Amino acid sequence: MENKENILMKKYDVGRLLGQGSFAKVYYGRNLKTGQSVAIKVIDKEKVLKIGLVNQTKREISVMGLIKHENIIQFYEVMATKTKIFFVMEYAKGGELFHKVSMGKLKEDIARKYFQQLICAVYFCHRRGVYHRDLKPENLLLDENGNLKVSDFGLNALSKSKRRDGLLHTTCGTPAYVAPEVISRKGYDGAKADIWSCGVILFVMLAGYLPFHDSNVIEMYRKISMAEYKCPHWFPPEARRLLSRILDSNPHTRISIDRIMENVWFRKGLNSNYARTQVGDTEKPPVETDEVLGSSCCETRPKKKMEFARPLSLNAFDIISLSTGFDLSGLFVDDDQRDEVQFTSAKPASHIMSKLEEIAYHLKLKVKKKDEESMRLEMSKEGRNGNLTVDVEIFEITSSFHYVEVKKRDGDTMEYRKMLKRNIKPALKEIVWAWQGEQHQ
Known part of the structure; x- marks a missing residue:
């Protein structure tokens, strides 16, 4: 029998605390009607207003409502009272990838699987003009089947945020994972910055430690700016070569996400559907099946017969109806x-x-x-x-x-x-x- 004090909006039973940040807490929840497990992010409205994060909070809600993908935490709804804002999201039972890598390096095939899923999710976002800007193991969750889910779009940027030079200018992200051009404050391409962070994550998964680390933050920034790192001896040669292309301090010569997806080491274990639909021409009609990479990477696509016509390129905007x-x-x-x-x-x-x-x-x-x-x-x-x-x-x-x-x-x-x-x-x-x-x- 539920405790009435733990019932949210007559819809969700709120349970144990899963984690917390500076102005938000995340709780385990259960949909009273369906019994589905959910994660409920509770934001203190007063703190959001005081710190000046209103636009950032609104942006997170907008973006989470625009992206629906197998490897991105699904956003169900947002509710509010006079003092709190509640994000109701998919519950990832496996916890953070951070906990896995904090216990030591991962096996090559496991690290590659997570990297494939990460790149697939990031590629999906970039095609829709969304840049995460804070990719790190703490923001990568795992579901009960061990599949990766990207979360926390609090620092995301839409393509609308670009200035006339086409670059983003907000310095953000976690220092150890942030790209050199972000640190330089000269403006940066959000897609290239995300790719750098993905490279750092891949290194961490394969090595069990950070490529750029120093107790002196200035020295760490110097190492990042110079792309000064060393791969341990157990790294596969193909992975070393791929990392050298990703962790390139020059964003103009840094490998693109399309090229990453064509890389031999990256493609191991991927089926042909994936190669055709995710690396090829994005203007080609979608494949019939929903799953293009099994459980590793999938993009939700519309059925052929619809009750009403949807706009072109709207196949991923299933929840953009803005209820x-x-x-x-x-x-x-x-x-x-x-x-x-x-x-x-x-x-x-x-x-x-x-x-x-x-x-x-x-x-x-x-x-x-x-x-x-x-x-x-x-x-x-x-x-x-x-x-x-x-x-x-x-x-x-x-x-x-x-x-x-x-x-x-x-x-x-x-x-x-x-x-x-x-x-x-x-x-x-x-x-x-x-x-x-x-x-x-």
């Missing part, structure tokens, strides 16, 4: 204070902008375009609380899939909601894939 569980605005403001809505669209950004300009013309709103992906709509006639002003921003998820935020900047909230309900939403119907917080019909 109430992914309505991020409610995490930090009460329902009656919401001044923004979001929707997804399979139309190009230019088409979305044109449609919004058309709506503005009919509503006699002034249009101020900030750039190709954002605009401001302003009512010329002053309302009860000044001129109603609405900001619109478009975020690219893939080249054919966009996430749009419509937010009231100034003016009367009731006027905004009335215009949204009666005019804007109906007029956008033909380009909207799904409104956030509503089930797709």
Whole structure:
């Protein structure tokens, strides 16, 4: 019989503590309806606000809702109270890979299996413009069958985060696993930085210790910057050569993830389906089967017959329908204070902008375009609380899939909601894939 104090939202029985960080704790949980085991990450909302991690938390939720893969921890839903935020995720019974490697080096075939699964998951993310940026054994979990699961996207970056030079500029990650260019603070390619971290993880699995380690952090950074490491004698020659290509201090000459997947040592034990679908042309139609690498690597793909047509390249976005569980605005403001809505669209950004300009013309709103992906709509006639002003921003998820935020900047909230309900939403119907917080019909 459950203790009522341990029941979350009448849906989950919350059990033992699995782990904790600076502002979050993770508990074991059980779905009361299905009996399924889950992991529940509990975040203190006050700490998130105080430390200034609101955007990071929202980004983690958004990204976890976009990626569904065999080797990535599945994100089920997010809930919130006035003081807490709850992430409900897949429970990995096997714990952290860190515990395995802390006991010593792994056998070559086991280390290769984990590396294959890691690369497969990272490749999947990169193809969707998502970079993890904190890959390390502590963030790699194992399920009950010993399969690897990438977790903790708290430091992830979407391709939208890139500056005009195409590079990311936030220094983050765990020092021993971080790429030289990240340390240099000159901007870096998120994909190449993730590849470096994967190389460090491979070294750790095969050696049982870090390639770059020193009690003096500055000296450790020097070793990382120079890619100064030494492989132990038991490393297979093929693995040594692959590591030398991955742990290349120059990101421009560092091996790409596609080349890693073509490597002879990496490919041992992989079936032909994997080679055709994961290394080949990404524009080819998906294979019929869901599993392209058995339990090692699999990408969820749509069935041939669908009840409705999904946008191109949406085969991995099974949970992008943005149900109430992914309505991020409610995490930090009460329902009656919401001044923004979001929707997804399979139309190009230019088409979305044109449609919004058309709506503005009919509503006699002034249009101020900030750039190709954002605009401001302003009512010329002053309302009860000044001129109603609405900001619109478009975020690219893939080249054919966009996430749009419509937010009231100034003016009367009731006027905004009335215009949204009666005019804007109906007029956008033909380009909207799904409104956030509503089930797709």
